Amino acid sequence: MSTKTLADWQQAAQAIQIDGRAFINGERVNAASGATRTTYNPANGQALAEVANCDASDADRAVAIARATFESGEWSGMAASDRKMVLVRWAELIEKHADELALLETLDVGKPIADTVDVDVPSAVRTTRWTGEAIDKVYEQISPTRGSSLGLITRMPLGVVAAIVPWNFPLSTTAWKLAPALATGNSVILKPASNTPLTALRIADLAIEAGLPKGALHVLPGPGGSLGEHIAMHADIDGLTFTGSTPVGKQLMVYSGQSNLKRIFLELGGKSPNIVFPDADLEKAASAAALAVYYNGGQTCTAGTRLIVQESIHDAFVEQVIEAAKGWAPGNPLDPNTAMGPMVDQSQCQTVMDYVEIAKNEGANLAYGGNTVMADTGGHYHEPTIFSGVNNQMRIAQEEVFGPVLSVIPFKDADDAVAIANDSIYGLAGAVWSQNINTAHKVAERVRVGTMGINNYFGGDITVPFGGFKESGNGRDKSMHAFEDYTELKTTWIEFD
Known part of the structure; x- marks a missing residue:
């Protein structure tokens, strides 16, 4: 450091x-x-x-x-x-x-x-x-x-x-x-x-x-x-x-x-599912959910942009993620205290802005953020953004935004969570959060992605292979x-x- x-x-x-x-x-x-x-x-x-x-x-x-x-x-x-x-x-x-x-x-x-x-x-x-x-x-x-x-x-x-x-x-x-x-x-x-x-x-x-x-x-x-x-x-x-x-x-x-x-x-590309069950360590899961989508400004192929949350905790968990998102406010990338910098260029920033409008028009609920910021710097900054109550058929849930935009999707039970997770052309990464090892492992095994975390996101190191299923690619x-x-x-x- x-x-x-x-x-x-x-x-x-x-x-x-x-x-x-x-x-x-x-x-x-x-x-x-x-x-x-x-x-x-x-x-x-x-x-x-x-x-x-x-x-x-x-x-x-x-x-x-x-x-x-x-x-x-x-x-x-x-x-x-x-x-x-x-x-x-x-x-x-x-x-x-x-x-x-x-x-x-x-x-x-x-x-x-x-x-x-x-x-x-x-x-x-x-x-x-x-x-x-x-x-x-x-x-x-x-x-x-x-x-x-x-x-x-x-x-x-x-x-x-x-x-x-x-x-x-x-x-x-x-x-x-x-x-x-x-x-x-x-x-x-x-x-x-x-x-x-x-x-x-x-x-x-x-x-x-x-x-x-x-x-x-x-x-x-x-x-x-x-x-x-x-x-x-x-x-x-x-x-x-x-x-x-x-x-x-x-x-x-x-x-x-x-x-x-x-x-x-x-x-x-990827549109990675991050699945949260009620018995998870919800504080840790909320912090990781923010990390999964806001790290590198969401310009990450493995970004956990689909947060799939059991219905019984959906609203309360969204509030926890909002609190975690506040720690990802954009800032000067040369400042060692900055967690999230700008989009790579104006074109990418515009893409993020376009998807925010698409999500609104599709009926998703803008729970947090949604705006560009720091325009006076001349840079291309967009704040952390959260849409709740998203339907997995919405474009915001199916298409790769490549920016700091999170879609929260409710699910009924484990079978429903897996079905939503796999309902994507992509299969790069994902995670599942549960203290029940049976639930966690069975769900992780069924989700069709190249890398799946259990009670972690962005896990792995040089000793394990990295790559995707389906339209997320081939090779490792x-x-x-x-x-x-x-x-x-x-x-x-x-x-x-």
């Missing part, structure tokens, strides 16, 4: 030098066209950096270098124990530059500095270090054959892997992708979100300092539409991992089918299961004389 004050962080923000150039072949370079894109600080709307606006020519150059590096074996052929040490050194350098990276993330995304210092940067360090430490513990297999044969089952790197990461968790999500992709011997083309590329570019510098070969990692800021499509269609890219919206994920799968059938791994980030996404199984059959 940092001891810096608001004044300290403001001074650091004034002094920081930002390099927005792309990262190709181990060096910072301008886009081939010379084009740049201005990024803005969500907290005040002011210009933050000029960032390289890469296009197809930059991608083609990076892919060619990545392919040559992969084929050379300089990285792909390196012993797992040696790749491990590069990742461990990389984690140490990320940790060494923690304050710089935390500040970049806050300025770029609008995340509270307390979160970037205590959550985002440590998450990237843990992911990189743990994945590095794990890679030389992966054993391969020998099949049970007759004595005159030997069946070897090995894991081979895919080759050149593209990673497209979102704007809401640029640093931690990037680490989830880069660490296992590189640990397994691939070369990687990383496309950060065009409006939040700064920490991805900076940790690429640190990767080279840690000993990663220059051609093994490239970072290309640029538009998701044209550059993202070119990468997804590229015939010399073997795999693509993406975190973002479900519509874009579906389009990437189409591109795969139209090109070379590159393997696609997707972590997409984190844990040793992530290695499966970045490798091909190969059988070698030997016959003896």
Whole structure:
């Protein structure tokens, strides 16, 4: 935990030098066209950096270098124990530059500095270090054959892997992708979100300092539409991992089918159910319900935006959640006491405002909030918002808002709660609150999501896989299961004389 004050962080923000150039072949370079894109600080709307606006020519150059590096074996052929040490050194350098990276993330995304210092940067360090430490513990297999044969089952790197990461968790999500992709011997083309590329570019510098070969990692800021499509269609890219919206994920799968059938791994949207029974620790559940939807301003794919509460406690529990929501009032993200910062940009703030009006028009009861605030700052702030008595068929209950808007839905009994929870195109995360282990476990087992908490929300760490069911995606980030996404199984059959 940092001891810096608001004044300290403001001074650091004034002094920081930002390099927005792309990262190709181990060096910072301008886009081939010379084009740049201005990024803005969500907290005040002011210009933050000029960032390289890469296009197809930059991608083609990076892919060619990545392919040559992969084929050379300089990285792909390196012993797992040696790749491990590069990742461990990389984690140490990320940790060494923690304050710089935390500040970049806050300025770029609008995340509270307390979160970037205590959550985002440590998450990237843990992911990189743990994945590095794990890679030389992966054993391969020998099949049970007759004595005159030997069946070897090995894991081979895919080759050149593209990673497209979102704007809401640029640093931690990037680490989830880069660490296992590189640990397994691939070369990687990383496309950060065009409006939040700064920490991805900076940790690429640190990767080279840690000993990663220059051609093994490239970072290309640029538009998701044209550059993202070119990468997804590229015939010399073997795999693509993406975190973002479900519509874009579906389009990437189409591109795969139209090109070379590159393997696609997707972590997409969510409309996660948070189920509360009357026998729960209601004070703890209410506090967690606020955390589940207001953390990162609700700009979280796993946000618990559907609070499903048993009818007998609905009204009283809504009041408890309102009290908890008051602790999430938006503030200056450079203030260590701020719990929730701004929306990432005006467009996202407008989306939240639109959904508030949609909910009102659908007949939902606005129990708390519902307004933009702090307009005088020039930033894009929206206060915590709660709609009670929501019907699960309302758009506010079915569509991903990606903002600090909570829908409270009453249920009759456990079967009804499960039916409501599963009545969604998504299946990413959720939670159930009950002191009865039978109720809690049976409900958790029946809810169709990739991660389910019992008497907690946002549970888990790098040791467990993360991903979704249904239209929340496929594949898994984190844990040793992530290695499966970045490798091909190969059988070698030997016959003896």
